[in-house]
Amino acid sequence: MDSRLQRRTMSWLKRTTRRQFLHIVFFLAMTWDCVVCHAEKPPVRAVCTMNRNGSQVKVLVSEPSPRHTHNGSPRWSNDGSMIAFDSIVPGTDWRLSKLFVIGVSGPFTGHVVDLGYGLTPSWSPDCSQIAFMLHPGNPDGLPGGIWIMNSDGTEKKFLAEGSIPHWSPQGDLIACTDGFSAHRRVSIIDVRTGVKRPILDGGETTPSRLAWSPSGDKIAFVYANEKKQESIRIVDLHDPVESSLTLWQHDDSRYPPDLRWPAWSPDGLQMIVQLGPGAGYGRGLYSLSAQVPSAPIRLRESDLRSQYCEAAWSPDSNQIVFISEQTQQE
Numbered sequence: 001m002d003s004r005l006q007r008r009t010m011s012w013l014k015r016t017t018r019r020q021f022l023h024i025v026f027f028l029a030m031t032w033d034c035v036v037c038h039a040e041k042p043p044v045r046a047v048c049t050m051n052r053n054g055s056q057v058k059v060l061v062s063e064p065s066p067r068h069t070h071n072g073s074p075r076w077s078n079d080g081s082m083i084a085f086d087s088i089v090p091g092t093d094w095r096l097s098k099l100f101v102i103g104v105s106g107p108f109t110g111h112v113v114d115l116g117y118g119l120t121p122s123w124s125p126d127c128s129q130i131a132f133m134l135h136p137g138n139p140d141g142l143p144g145g146i147w148i149m150n151s152d153g154t155e156k157k158f159l160a161e162g163s164i165p166h167w168s169p170q171g172d173l174i175a176c177t178d179g180f181s182a183h184r185r186v187s188i189i190d191v192r193t194g195v196k197r198p199i200l201d202g203g204e205t206t207p208s209r210l211a212w213s214p215s216g217d218k219i220a221f222v223y224a225n226e227k228k229q230e231s232i233r234i235v236d237l238h239d240p241v242e243s244s245l246t247l248w249q250h251d252d253s254r255y256p257p258d259l260r261w262p263a264w265s266p267d268g269l270q271m272i273v274q275l276g277p278g279a280g281y282g283r284g285l286y287s288l289s290a291q292v293p294s295a296p297i298r299l300r301e302s303d304l305r306s307q308y309c310e311a312a313w314s315p316d317s318n319q320i321v322f323i324s325e326q327t328q329q330e
Contacts, residue, residue, distance in 0.1 A: 018039040039168050044069045047083065047102070048324045052270075052317065054299040059324070063092070064100040064112045073120045074321040077127045081105045082151075083129055084121035094119065094126055095135040101151070115153035117142070120209065122167045122174070127151060131165040131174050146176055146189065160189045160196045162207050168193075169216040177210070186210065186221055188237070191330050200240040211264040211271070213290075220247070220271065220290070222259045230259045232273060232288075247271065258283075262309050263292055267317040272299075274309045285322060300307055 046062035066088040099115040118132040136144030149156040163175035185198040211220040236243035242249035260274040271290040276283030285308040311322040
């Protein structure tokens with residue numbers, strides 16, 4: 001059987017001209033190359049800015065370091081000159097995530113600095129330091145938890161166990177969640193002593209960034225009750241249990257909206273959250289009042305190929321920095 005197949009193959013090759021054979025090989029090579037390229041190109045998550053109403057979208061950076069195209073957790077410095085964010089190479093371990101800072105005003109506009117390994121940066125009010133988290137097993141061999149470093153990446157100092165830090169407006173406290181377990185607590189850390197104390201039960205929901213009120217006496221967070229109904233809540237630190245205010249709640253637990261990343265505007269008027277894709281909400285950014293309960297309103301994408309997520313405010317409340325996830329084009 002093998003010899004018969006071999007004879008047929010040789011007969012076909014004899015009848016095929018060299019040019020025809022090269023055309024076939026070229027076609028197969030191009031087809032395979034397209035398939036491989038398409039399979040190896042995950043969506044790019046670019047760091048972008050836009051006006052408060054969703055207009056004038058501007059891409060700041062999509063690849064801060066070679067192959068680092070999965071960017072996230074952008075945070076604007078309080079002086080408005082810098083934006084910190086994290087980034088990994090798609091398909092790699094979160095322990096390999098790195099922190100970057102890009103200049104957005106002044107003489108260093110557009111300049112990107114690599115600050116080393118870490119996730120979810122948060123600026124101190126005076127912009128001299130950055131709080132961040134590290135996963136256990138990171139390449140530096142440092143303990144997992146919440147760390148503080150100078151804004152140039154030097155003098156890293158372990159603060160406490162926890163994840164997703166958010167520095168208070170006064171600078172004396174850092175809010176965080178306790179790890180990445182399904183059931184978690186919301187805690188605050190004294191920056192001077194490193195002492196951490198829980199302030200309330202965060203319920204059973206995906207760990208997400210917390211948001212301080214501009215006055216520094218309230219915290220907004222995503223909560224899920226025992227029925228898996230997700231909501232955005234605000235609590236007063238002086239009485240976290242009795243002061244709880246629900247800004248919005250989705251009551252149908254069969255289709256959770258996947259609430260994440262609340263961001264409180266510095267003027268105290270507006271909240272931006274990430275929703276989707278469940279419950280009929282397309283994945284994207286939504287705006288709602290930070291003062292009274294209201295329904296979220298979507299900030300429409302300027303490019304239909306993009307999906308917006310993970311937002312934070314500029315210090316003057318006029319702009320929003322966010323992540324735009326877009327499929328790479330051939």
